[in-house]
Amino acid sequence: MKNEHLNEKIDQLQHATTDNSGEMLTTNQGLKINNNQDSLKAGERGPSLLEDFILREKITHFDHERIPERVVHARGSGAHGVFKLNKSLAEYTKAKFLNNVDEETPVFVRFSTVAGSRGSTDLARDVRGFSVKFYTQEGIYDLVANNIPVFFIQDAIKFPDLVHAVKPEPDNEIPQASSAHNTFWDFISLMPESTHMIMWLMSDRAIPRSYRMMEGFGVHSFKFVNEEGKVHFVKIHLKPRLGVHSVAWPEAQKISGNDPDFHRRDLWEAIENGAFPEWDFGVQLIPEENEHDFDFDLLDPTKLVPEELVPVQLVGTLTLNRNPDNFFAETEQVAFHPGHIVPGIDFSNDPLLQGRLFSYTDTQLTRLGSPNFHEIPINRSITTVHNNQRDGHMRQQIAKGKVSYEPNSMGGGCPFQAMMKDGGFASQEERIEGHKVRTRSASFVDHYSQAKLFFNSQSTFEKTHLQNALVFELSKVTIPEIRERMVGQLAFVDKDLANDVASRLGVEVKILNQPNQSVPADADSASLQSKEIEPATKFSKALSMANTVKDTIESRVIGFMMTDGFDAASTDRLIEKLEGQGGVVQYIADSVAPVKSSDGQAYIPDHALSTTSSVCFDALYVCAGEKSAEGFTRPGNKNMTVDFINEAFRHCKAIYFGENTEKLKNLTDIALMKHDDPGVISADNPDANDLFVDAIANHRVWEFEKERNGMEG
Ligand code: HDD
Numbered sequence: 132m133k134n135e136h137l138n139e140k141i142d143q144l145q146h147a148t149t150d151n152s153g154e155m156l157t158t159n160q161g162l163k164i165n166n167n168q169d170s171l172k173a174g175e176r177g178p179s180l181l182e183d184f185i186l187r188e189k190i191t192h193f194d195h196e197r198i199p200e201r202v203v204h205a206r207g208s209g210a211h212g213v214f215k216l217n218k219s220l221a222e223y224t225k226a227k228f229l230n231n232v233d234e235e236t237p238v239f240v241r242f243s244t245v246a247g248s249r250g251s252t253d254l255a256r257d258v259r260g261f262s263v264k265f266y267t268q269e270g271i272y273d274l275v276a277n278n279i280p281v282f283f284i285q286d287a288i289k290f291p292d293l294v295h296a297v298k299p300e301p302d303n304e305i306p307q308a309s310s311a312h313n314t315f316w317d318f319i320s321l322m323p324e325s326t327h328m329i330m331w332l333m334s335d336r337a338i339p340r341s342y343r344m345m346e347g348f349g350v351h352s353f354k355f356v357n358e359e360g361k362v363h364f365v366k367i368h369l370k371p372r373l374g375v376h377s378v379a380w381p382e383a384q385k386i387s388g389n390d391p392d393f394h395r396r397d398l399w400e401a402i403e404n405g406a407f408p409e410w411d412f413g414v415q416l417i418p419e420e421n422e423h424d425f426d427f428d429l430l431d432p433t434k435l436v437p438e439e440l441v442p443v444q445l446v447g448t449l450t451l452n453r454n455p456d457n458f459f460a461e462t463e464q465v466a467f468h469p470g471h472i473v474p475g476i477d478f479s480n481d482p483l484l485q486g487r488l489f490s491y492t493d494t495q496l497t498r499l500g501s502p503n504f505h506e507i508p509i510n511r512s513i514t515t516v517h518n519n520q521r522d523g524h525m526r527q528q529i530a531k532g533k534v535s536y537e538p539n540s541m542g543g544g545c546p547f548q549a550m551m552k553d554g555g556f557a558s559q560e561e562r563i564e565g566h567k568v569r570t571r572s573a574s575f576v577d578h579y580s581q582a583k584l585f586f587n588s589q590s591t592f593e594k595t596h597l598q599n600a601l602v603f604e605l606s607k608v609t610i611p612e613i614r615e616r617m618v619g620q621l622a623f624v625d626k627d628l629a630n631d632v633a634s635r636l637g638v639e640v641k642i643l644n645q646p647n648q649s650v651p652a653d654a655d656s657a658s659l660q661s662k663e664i665e666p667a668t669k670f671s672k673a674l675s676m677a678n679t680v681k682d683t684i685e686s687r688v689i690g691f692m693m694t695d696g697f698d699a700a701s702t703d704r705l706i707e708k709l710e711g712q713g714g715v716v717q718y719i720a721d722s723v724a725p726v727k728s729s730d731g732q733a734y735i736p737d738h739a740l741s742t743t744s745s746v747c748f749d750a751l752y753v754c755a756g757e758k759s760a761e762g763f764t765r766p767g768n769k770n771m772t773v774d775f776i777n778e779a780f781r782h783c784k785a786i787y788f789g790e791n792t793e794k795l796k797n798l799t800d801i802a803l804m805k806h807d808d809p810g811v812i813s814a815d816n817p818d819a820n821d822l823f824v825d826a827i828a829n830h831r832v833w834e835f836e837k838e839r840n841g842m843e844g
Pocket residue numbers: 201202203204207241242243259260261262275276277281282286287288290349350351432465466467483486487490491494495
């Protein structure tokens with residue numbers, strides 16, 4: 132499968148790829164090794180000898196295998212793919228890869244969580260990174276994006292504070308991969324500018340079902356510059372073809388125990404199975420002269436541009452179609468940088484972006500250990516690199532000749548500067564006038580109106596989840612003043628939200644006229660205190676996951692619960708239907724020993740009941756047959772069967788009972804439901820198979836969550 136997706140970058144990587152098949156073992160110097168089992172000793176039972184260069188080389192290399200993990204976004208997974216342009220943007224940008232329709236640009240994408248260490252769980256409540264390296268014909272363009280369109284802070288100078296606050300606390304290094312602790316909320320409660328981002332972080336966007344079901348956002352306003360020098364501000368979007376979907380928070384916590392690699396595995400398996408994840412690449416374009424047309428500042432990274440004001444134009448497709456050959460060489464060593472741009476793309480003066488432009492090269496020097504990190508195969512441009520930079524640790528390129536300076540005559544003046552018409556990069560000329568000041572623009576001071584816009588745009592169940600998340604997180608905060616201060620912030624977003632959270636935390640809602648501690652010592656703090664403002668845009672459909680794609684079951688995992696004697700004919704019919712639409716069917720049984728159907732066929736289970744959990748499936752089918760109605764029969768498994776179904780039920784998944792399994796259904800909480808629930812399907816309905824497909828595509832019946840959890844009847 133892998134070789135089917137060759138492109139210029141993969142071809143380049145293959146020159147650096149080794150294959151051990153049929154080869155003899157060697158040292159790093161190419162010497163063939165005769166014994167890899169024993170060290171060289173003075174006598175059979177004597178001490179090992181210093182002379183043993185084979186032992187020393189092997190152990191030395193091993194001792195140095197680890198490199199520092201990323202200071203943020205340490206936990207990640209990557210894949211290769213391709214970007215295809217469907218609609219030319221030549222009117223707006225001269226970037227070639229955005230000009231030529233049907234041109235394909237190789238990409239490498241890395242998804243990540245932010246706060247956890249390299250080995251932490253995928254299902255943490257967290258922002259997800261979504262970095263795309265475009266290997267264009269004009270050099271590398273990196274889109275270093277997140278799955279949330281805004282950020283916590285407005286100025287890069289606060290980034291170390293933010294990260295220190297969210298990372299494990301420095302005295303005991305607890306908790307891992309979690310924002311539910313004192314230092315994070317202490318900081319946030321004193322940073323009103325984070326409020327909008329906090330709404331997103333507490334929403335289900337922060338617990339995605341899959342990397343393949345997340346949006347990507349460039350966050351900052353960047354600039355597009357066309358051939359004539361005309362400038363547009365641009366916000367970049369990636370919209371998943373499978374829709375935006377999440378898991379439930381209690382589910383996320385269990386997945387973290389059952390399969391901490393859940394997202395990594397999901398991405399890997401989807402690509403191996405040929406279910407290539409796809410995103411529409413979209414842009415919101417704002418002519419430079421309209422910069423000030425909004426009631427927020429385009430340079431403020433805590434604000435989004437509502438799609439109602441500027442629609443997203445879909446212009447390309449991003450497809451991931453190849454897993455890496457080696458995690459460390461590719462996914463770990465890939466180095467992204469928002470400053471890697473090509474002609475036709477430029478930076479805005481967003482102070483968060485400006486600080487990022489320094490940080491990313493700097494961090495690679497520590498992480499990858501050398502200014503030559505661009506020579507690591509995954510980081511290499513597909514265009515050739517010519518300059519007078521020389522030497523440094525681990526230099527790969529062999530630059531010929533005596534000349535390593537410019538201007539020169541000895542090298543014929545080469546390498547020479549490129550004219551703009553030949554693709555030479557020239558920064559967009561921008562008139563800047565001003566005093567040298569360390570201050571925040573007054574246009575950045577409204578911190579609540581888009582937080583309100585986000586909250587008000589959520590469906591009822593999404594608001595409930597968001598409230599529950601705040602209660603969960605703040606319940607882990609042990610300092611009452613922090614809880615109180617945070618609830619005071621929430622009151623600026625929505626009074627009912629603040630009241631609900633406060634009552635469940637046992638604190639009072641006080642609209643604290645607190646000093647804004649995120650302003651400089653000498654500033655007039657009142658002038659920088661965010662006012663309570665009504666958002667100009669009151670509702671934005673694109674902000675709610677309830678309005679996302681719900682017409683495909685592609686790559687959803689459906690657990691078939693089977694016991695000996697189950698009905699093969701109806702099971703096979705359903706499998707054919709589900710797999711025909713891209714669903715992934717997995718068998719769950721008493722144990723992994725083969726299960727025999729009523730007509731004597733053997734089915735090999737993918738999981739034993741005790742080795743998996745319902746949280747790892749999108750939907751369940753109880754195979755038809757009277758024995759299924761008894762539940763799994765191995766001692767102790769009957770209760771586990773009922774618990775398994777009940778748990779899927781509480782998490783609002785589609786559950787389908789095959790013929791003659793009513794008895795089992797009646798043992799579960801489903802029997803207590805008073806209303807018809809489209810997520811519970813019985814074989815006596817003639818359209819049962821179709822209804823099951825619809826219910827899986829719908830992702831979850833969140834509308835029935837309260838009733839399914841016995842909170843409403
Ligand atoms: Fe960052 C990594 C995204 C603000 C400093 N960042 C990193 C990655 C993503 C982002 C996706 C992982 C890259 C990978 O997969 O290797 N960062 C963002 C977004 C931001 C943002 C969307 C705001 C809009 N970041 C930000 C600021 C700073 C940094 C303000 C510093 C001033 N980010 C870094 C870093 C990292 C990083 C320390 C860690 C590892 C790396 O760069 O390569 O330099």
